[in-house]
Amino acid sequence: MKIKYVIIFLICILLIPKPVYAMNFVPETLFNSVTVVYTDKGLGSGFAIDKNTIITNAHVVDSFSSVTVKLYNGKSCVGKVTKIDTKMDLALIKVDENLIPLKLASEDKISIGKEVYAIGAPEDIPYTMTKGIVSAKNRKIRNHEYIQIDASINSGNSGGPLVDENGEVMGINTMKILDAEGIGFAIGTSKINDFINNITPENINTDENQQNNLIKSDIETKYKKVVAQNEKLKIAIIILSILLILAILIILKLLIKKKKKDEYDFEIEIY
Numbered sequence: 059m060k061i062k063y064v065i066i067f068l069i070c071i072l073l074i075p076k077p078v079y080a081m082n083f084v085p086e087t088l089f090n091s092v093t094v095v096y097t098d099k100g101l102g103s104g105f106a107i108d109k110n111t112i113i114t115n116a117h118v119v120d121s122f123s124s125v126t127v128k129l130y131n132g133k134s135c136v137g138k139v140t141k142i143d144t145k146m147d148l149a150l151i152k153v154d155e156n157l158i159p160l161k162l163a164s165e166d167k168i169s170i171g172k173e174v175y176a177i178g179a180p181e182d183i184p185y186t187m188t189k190g191i192v193s194a195k196n197r198k199i200r201n202h203e204y205i206q207i208d209a210s211i212n213s214g215n216s217g218g219p220l221v222d223e224n225g226e227v228m229g230i231n232t233m234k235i236l237d238a239e240g241i242g243f244a245i246g247t248s249k250i251n252d253f254i255n256n257i258t259p260e261n262i263n264t265d266e267n268q269q270n271n272l273i274k275s276d277i278e279t280k281y282k283k284v285v286a287q288n289e290k291l292k293i294a295i296i297i298l299s300i301l302l303i304l305a306i307l308i309i310l311k312l313l314i315k316k317k318k319k320d321e322y323d324f325e326i327e328i329y
Contacts, residue, residue, distance in 0.1 A: 081175070083225030085187050089130045091160045094179045095119065095137070095151065095217060096126040103178035103218030105227070106157035107150075113250065114217030115232055116142050116149045127153055130185060141253075146202075147232060148245065148253045160219055163226035165248045168195055168205060176209040176231050176242070178218025190240070192228075197243065204243035205229045211242040220244040 091106045095118050102118030104127070112127065119125055119139050127137040137151035172192045180186050190209025197206040207220065211231050220229040229244030 082223050083221075085175075085177075088160065088177060088219070088221065088225050089185045091158045092130065092177050092185065092218060094128040094182075094184050094214075096128065097122045101179060101182055101214055102216040103214065103231070104151060105177075105217075105219045106159045107162070107254065108159050109157050110153055110155060111140075111159075112137065112151040112153060112157070113230065113254070114149055114151060115230065116144045116147045118217045119149045119151065125151060127151065128184070129155065129157075143253055146245070146249060146253050148230070148250065150254070160221070161226045162247045162250060163222060163224075163228055165228075165246045167222065167226075168192055168228055168246070170195060173223055174207055174209060174228055175221050176207065176211050176215060176218065176244075177221065178211070178215035178231060180210075180212035180214045182214055190242075193241075199243070203246070203249075204232065205246050207242045207244060208240040209242060210239065215242075 093104045093106070093112055095102045095104045095112070095114050097118070097120055099120055099122075100118075102114055104112040104114035104118070107113050119142065123139050125137045125139065126134055128134045133155075135153050135155055137153045139149055140152050141150040142148070170192055173189065174192055175187055175189055177185070177187045188210040190207050192205060193208050194206035196203045198204075205220070205228065209220070211234050215231045216233065218231045219227045220231050222228050227247060227250075229246045230250060231242065231244050234242040
């Protein structure tokens with residue numbers, strides 16, 4: 059009798075559907091490849107592309123030739139900026155460490171609605187991971203194409219990896235629209251590969267660092283214009299509503315007057 063119940067129990071376990079998790083990686087394994095990059099002006103994130111090379115945004119390293127790199131194990135080391143392209147907003151940092159590189163995925167894998175994970179140090183809170191989706195694949199801003207995402211990113215996320223459900227890098231988190239949530243942008247892997255393979259280190263020049271600020275300013279300006287237009291539309295709707303209410307009140311007043319006048323109207327008949 060007991061065997062019968064055991065068999066039924068085992069059958070139930072086999073038949074009950076098991077939960078399917080979209081994330082096929084352990085975050086801590088990726089954190090070993092992610093770094094926090096500090097300069098005298100601020101901080102950002104980065105990640106390993108080989109055992110002693112870190113990639114980050116150019117605006118993170120700014121004009122500094124050396125930076126402080128903090129690893130997941132708590133160790134800090136000095137990093138040397140070896141390559142930089144302020145127009146692409148990418149930079150390479152060399153460190154005397156044995157890092158675990160992250161795999162760069164093909165940009166062909168990107169699709170709108172695809173789940174992605176942003177890893178970085180927002181507001182100097184290291185190794186924070188947020189989840190979102192790809193909102194747009196080729197968002198063009200100042201002749202540069204970005205992956206638009208709705209994963210929450212903030213100051214300090216710049217330079218950190220944007221990974222897919224398998225933990226493969228889809229892009230580098232680069233910027234967001236200020237005062238707006240869910241509108242972030244990442245540089246795709248095709249641009250990352252172009253930078254790694256083609257750029258020469260002879261021009262380590264950050265005088266063009268204003269380019270990134272111009273891009274950010276352009277996005278913020280467009281966003282503010284949309285907000286201003288919406289505010290104007292709201293005001294126009296309110297004014298029209300008030301005018302409509304006034305018109306209705308005037309019509310009602312005239313109708314009431316007419317009704318009162320009609321009440322006193324009468325006919326005189328002469329016999």
